[in-house]
Amino acid sequence: MQLPLSTSKSRAKFSIAFLLLFASRFALATPATFVTALPVAKNQILARLNWNPTFSSQDLTSFQFPFNIAYGPNAKWTIFANFNLEHASLQSQTSQGPLPLSAGGWGDTLMFVRYTLFSIDKPGSTMRIAPLAGLYLPSGSNTLHNSSGLLPQSLQTGSGTVAPYGGIALGWNDATYGIAADSTFRHNPITHTGISPGDQFRVDAQGEVRLYPLTLPEYGLPHELWLSVEENYLHNSRSHEGGLVTAGSGGTNFYQDAVFEYATLHYEIAAGIQIPAVQDLNSRSDVREKLQLLIFTEYYFSGFKGRKK
16 A cells, blocks of 8 residues: 655655664664763663672772663653672781771762753664763762771772762764763762762763674664773862871873673673773872773663553
């Protein structure tokens, strides 16, 4: 049966809508080191479980288990909730020799919303620019201590305060390539108890390419292998202990990451490494990172469907 499209303009609109729907059903890789630019469709729930062990100087080893949930109630808004369980241990040098220290627990919880301010949809590709804003909630602790006193900042799990958070994210994808980036700022108010981390300014960038299959089939939804190359810039202001500035704290880090991602229509599995390319810290005695493993699995669910009248 012939479609009732009476003009060439209406035919073009129908063709573009069909191609966008067709292209959106292909699997796409997602950023591994930042969640602000994760693509979330309307009425879709995204759940990501991460495992990120970090190996550093001074025999510091930490394990981060971030869990991220995102929900798109409509085409413009996305709601994010990020939780983190962590554990770290290090060898502290004392006059009596090396002293093993360790601590762990829940870190601070991040809740934020993202709004798609600008978008361009073309057959086979899409682009988004979206500001975001939210809060870090003090579900972690900044006063962990042992019999000798307050533990070092690298073993604390939280900031001790509600911390405002905001920024902007952007992304562009087609069936073979993709780019994503963000710029965010977290303001950590100063507390008079425990250790207060300094404000953090962060910029992330990602470029990705599909490695397999080299060409997509005309029909069907293939499983795909992607290579994601990412960079992370972090500047941390000086921290405070008991309300006073901590000498030698803060500094700048720049990381280089490479991640392989196996993606399907409903889930994704990824593994890679993060290497510190630059560590410009304010103290030579600060803990310096050597290597971090990036491992995560991601799944997509249908959202809440209202009753149709």
